[in-house]
Amino acid sequence: MDTIQMSHSVDAEFIRQVEQESGQNVSLCYQCGNCTAGCPYTEFYDIPVSQIMRGLQAGQRDKLMSCRSIWLCATCESCTTRCPNNIDVARIMDILRHMARKAGKTPEKEVKTFCDAFLDSVRHHGRVFEMGLMTKYMTRTGRFLTDMDLSVKVLPKRKLAMTPHNIVGKKSIAKIFERYNREGGE
Template identity: 80%
Template sequence: MNVINMKESYDAEFVRAVERESGQNVSLCYQCGNCTAGCPYTEFYDLPVSRIMRGLQAGQRDALLSCRSLWLCATCESCTTRCPNNIDVATIMDVLRHMARKAGKAPEPAVKTFCDAFLDSVRRHGRVFEMGLMTRYMARTGRFLSDVDLSLKVLPKRKLAMRPHDIVGKESIARIYERYDRKEGKQ
């Protein structure tokens, strides 16, 4: 039986940081379970959304930042839509995922790799270059043959460009990344 000693494990600063970054008051959650009931990915989660919210109220930083659910969340916002207290649960999930990334925790490495490849593509071109995204993802994960059947269907339809097309205003996107890098101390 898992027993949590709240005196030892409650991280008040973690709760405050999530509330500050998300703009949400997590104490408003009274565990009705609507978020979990509406989530299309609940069956794949190690922690259902309502347990994530309860863990957050209990200040369980390590358990939450290590859970797979954060990386599997599609941010479809069903949880937010169904919340009777108007808590933006999807934003909380995003904040937790960003905190997990900063803490170096990614129990779903393929999902993190895909996210990284996506963001790299946007950084370079101002938009997603799908072929480059998939090439980078496959190179980083070694999953070279996983989607061959799809590519055989898509390539003849010319739905994937072979060369990137930069957008007008690409510099504005670059400035967003620069501001983020400065904020995170990466420059």
């Protein structure tokens, strides 16, 4: 198991930024391990959720920004639900992922590619156009046969539209993206 080196300098600004953006007090975590025990993806993580919280308390910015775990988190909120101190751990994971994205640290490239394709779809259509999302993802990753077995089942049932459907209120969605870009988004 990887040990957190407390002798390294603590990045207090990193802790403050995560707390401010998440609205959470990370010092309330006393390492009970409920978040890790309840996480359905723990076996795929390089750093368990409880250790991400400990790393955050220790101000280990570089370690957390470079870990795979924050990108693999499905934000299912099992960790949040199980926390005896009512820490919104899933929100913290989202903030860490957002910060890593802004810092250009994306060890899980395919997850980032999927997120980018998803947001592009919403930006252009006001909602997700699934066929376009899948096409863009496959083109960007080269994974052309991904989920081909599902398409054979779904297409005859007309569960995937072949053309996008724009929504009423598309301008409101555009304003959200404009505000995000103004506030320092990508």
